[in-house]
Amino acid sequence: MTASLISYLNKTVPTMPEEIREYVASLLSENKDDMTSVDEIFEAVGEYFTSCATNLTEEDVQNLCKRLMDILHDGHEVKANTYSDAARKLETTVDMSIQDNISSKMDSIWKVTAKDLPTLTVDKKKLQKAENKNKEKSAKREEQEASAPKKKTVQLTATASQAKNKRDAKLDDAGMSNMDIHIEEIDLSLGAKQLLSGANMFMTSGHKYGLVGRNGIGKSTLIRMISCGQLTIPSNITMLSVEQEVEGDDTPVIDSVLACDIKRQALLREEKELNESINDPSLTDEERSRLSEKLNEVYAKMTALQIEKAPARAAIILYGLGFKPDEQKEPTKKFSGGWRMRVALARALFTKPDLLLLDEPTNMLDMRAVYWLENHLQEWESTILIVSHDRKFLNAICTDVIHMHSKRLDQYKGNYDNFQKSMVEKLTLQQREYEAQMQLRQHVQEFIDKFRYNAKRASMVQSRIKMLERMPVLQAVEEEGAVKLAFPECEKLGNPVxxxxxxxxxxxxxxxxxxxxxxxxxxxxxxxxxxxxxxxxxxxxxxxxxxxxxxxxxxxxxxxxxxxxxxxxxxxxxxxxxxxxxxxxxxxxxxxxxxxxxxxxxxxxxxxxxxxxxxxxxxxxxxxxxxxxxxxxxxxxxxxxxxxxxxxxxxxxxxxxxxxxxxxxxxxxxxxxxxxxxxxxxxxxxxxxxxxxxxxxxxxxxxxxxxxxxxxxxx
Missing domain, CATH: 3.40.50.300 (P-loop containing nucleotide triphosphate hydrolases)
Structure with a gap:
């Protein structure tokens, strides 16, 4: 039973980690008798499907649970246990496993007394055998844990919150699509350190945003909070973040990229199943005709999605990122971590999500691959949020820049060079306004202090006090200190060295x-x-x-x-x-x-x-x-x-x-x-x-x- 469930989950939810897949299968198998409805299965394991496969809708998960229900009970209808008797106080403890033995004597188990219960016997040999088996498992587990290398790591927990966006919520409730992203009143902390306070982020569909700021300011943490869902975006927007390298296994590199297209995989699987069914000689002409119509619908969907071009598109992306044609057929386990990160990047570029999150994508690339990625992202049609240290890369790609500093996010139009010019102009103007206001405040305060107790000037003093209260409070510009690095003096050597x-x-x-x-x-x-x-x-x-x-x-x-x-x-x-x-x-x-x-x-x-x-x-x-x-x-x-x-x-x-x-x-x-x-x-x-x-x-x-x-x- 467990093997059948694992096999089905492996086909339908390939993105689910193996250990979670095995846990779900064993959980359902062990509690088979309690799983009497699709809702009970959904309540028990539904969250694992939604977290491991973000492309699945709630309806897809319900259908998946329904199929698991069929596998669990071999397609037979299962009725939940119901009891018509009213709740009553038990006269003695009842062993539910012996209900069948006493049903012939009693009208209801709730009327059983101690004298009606049969004598219970325990097979001591079986009990001892079970205890020994459990001891062996525990000893083996302790041995594995003892031999495993222990890592000392200090992890700071990041937390994020945001204000509910009423505009997006109304559009979601109305079933209307909105591809723009508005995240308001963001509070972001890493441990005890606050990174953002009441910040706002607005991303227009199709724009390419560069997230910039000093080292340690929290750029990667912000990207991670968006990708893991702590900062929510409209539900109709598909999102993908390149964070972890692809797991090394026997899957060829190009197949690993193709497998990330869930729609393509589902259509190919459906096409295969329909072709096998149509070739069944036991089918009637009417059934075969019905299946042929359904197969034509699948072919129409495949044509609309241009599935036949997918392998060529995947190969082009991999070649641009440095994989030669013969290397694309090699299993992913033959490549180092840096190359498997390239496979993860290729999967993201192949999938084409509505929002692509990239954190330092050029770190694992050579210059040839960087030039190719620049050109590829310039033609990207959906939204990108990218963290990068490469100034030339940001200039080539970005249409907007988001500057993270002083616990807030400031947005600028244009690439990185335009951002630098605009930022200097903005900060200069802000400082001038602040200094002018401080001079005005000082002048008004001097007048108030001078004539505070003069009855003739009382009305003038009051008007100036109210003016100060109405005056907006401007903040002084918080300048980020210039970064200075210096290598020590050294001895001059003769040439060549x-x-x-x-x-x-x-x-x-x-x-x-x-x-x-x-x-x-x-x-x-x-x-x-x-x-x-x-x-x-x-x-x-x-x-x-x-x-x-x-x-x-x-x-x-x-x-x-x-x-x-x-x-x-x-x-x-x-x-x-x-x-x-x-x-x-x-x-x-x-x-x-x-x-x-x-x-x-x-x-x-x-x-x-x-x-x-x-x-x-x-x-x-x-x-x-x-x-x-x-x-x-x-x-x-x-x-x-x-x-x-x-x-x-x-x-x-x-x-x-x-x-x-x-x-x-x-x-x-x-x-x-x-x-x-x-x-x-x-x-x-x-x-x-x-x-x-x-x-x-x-x-x-x-x-x-x-x-x-x-x-x-x-x-």
């Missing part, structure tokens, strides 16, 4: 060469950016330059006083989340006093009480700053940085660019952030086809090359 001569590399004798006879070098003041597609060998090249990997052939030359500071894109994995920032740097770099540690952290924007907070409570950008602080304490004279802008806000990216320009040593970057590359780099290395070449023309020339490859017209 790092060089590869005729270097080839492969991981083992049986694998293919990653690089073949490459020659490249760097000086003490070089500013180099390495670009190339994911999988081309950028990170491997960095490790060869660092000396972590030894060349298969060729020679690596390094200056004898070279001290490399290496920032890895997986720096967060190297931090102890249970420690504070101050404790971490003191443990890694002993021998200094607290003032020196705080000064090192302060150079990268970590100051005040934040240095005493647990690292687990810091935002992604703050963790990156902590990693920069650790880098500075190494006193490097050469920096190698792999994707340093991940999780940084736009202002911090600009500050990082200035800090790297002011750094006296050499800099070698792997980055897809155009803004940082333009600020810092003077030389571009392209990793492709087992070689490293210096591209004349820099980033602009590389962008033209990628656009030609993707057949995208240059703007």
């Amino acid at each position: 790092l060089q590869l001569d005729e270097v080839s590399f492969k991981y083992s004798k049986d694998t293919q060469l990653i690089f073949q006879n490459i020659c490249c070098g760097s000086d003490s003041d070089s500013r180099i950016c390495i670009v190339g597609e994911n999988g081309s060998g950028k990170t491997t090249l960095l490790k060869v330059l660092l000396g972590e990997l030894q060349p298969t052939s060729g020679v690596r030359h390094a200056h004898r006083r070279l001290n490399i500071g290496y920032f890895t894109q997986h720096h967060v994995d190297q931090l102890d989340m249970d420690m504070s920032s101050l404790e971490l740097v003191a443990e890694r770099f002993p021998g200094k006093n607290q003032e020196e540690y705080r000064a090192a952290l302060g150079r990268f924007g970590l100051s005040g009480d934040i240095v005493f907070q647990s690292i687990s409570t810091l935002s992604g950008g703050q963790k990156s700053r902590l990693a920069f602080g650790c880098l500075g304490l190494q006193s490097p004279n050469y920096l190698i940085m792999d994707e340093p802008t991940n999780h940084l806000d736009v202002e911090t990216v600009d500050a990082l660019g200035k800090a790297l320009c002011n750094f006296k040593g050499g800099v070698l970057l792997v980055s897809h952030d155009e803004r940082l590359i333009e600020l810092v780099c003077k030389e571009l290395w392209v990793v492709k086809d087992r070689t490293v070449t210096t591209l004349e023309g820099g980033l602009a020339e590389y962008k033209k090359h990628v656009y030609r490859q993707l057949a995208i017209p240059m703007q």
